[in-house]
Amino acid sequence: MSAQLEMFGAVPVDDASLVGLAIRLPEPCPRCSGHDAVIGAGRGPHKASVMCVCGRHLGWMSLATFNFIYATVQQFGRPTEPICVNRSRATAD
Numbered sequence: 001m002s003a004q005l006e007m008f009g010a011v012p013v014d015d016a017s018l019v020g021l022a023i024r025l026p027e028p029c030p031r032c033s034g035h036d037a038v039i040g041a042g043r044g045p046h047k048a049s050v051m052c053v054c055g056r057h058l059g060w061m062s063l064a065t066f067n068f069i070y071a072t073v074q075q076f077g078r079p080t081e082p083i084c085v086n087r088s089r090a091t092a093d
Contacts, residue, residue: 065085
């Protein structure tokens with residue numbers, strides 16, 4: 001890492017560095033009724049999962065949401081407060 005990056009506290013971002021990032025969801029967890037979650041590891045075609053703080057898997061993060069958070073963290077650094085994430089529910093056609 002360059003001295004300039006170290007001086008300003010910027011850390012290069014990769015996909016794995018988003019794991020554990022705190023997020024807040026509008027809908028409650030079915031298990032604990034909480035709204036606090038974290039970005040979890042991806043699997044297969046999924047870039048990241050959404051995990052409640054109680055440990056329940058709440059689904060997969062969309063690629064658009066992942067890319068937006070990734071770009072934001074690259075530009076501004078890792079946030080210290082949870083990010084509010086809105087998710088649309090899947091609809092049957």
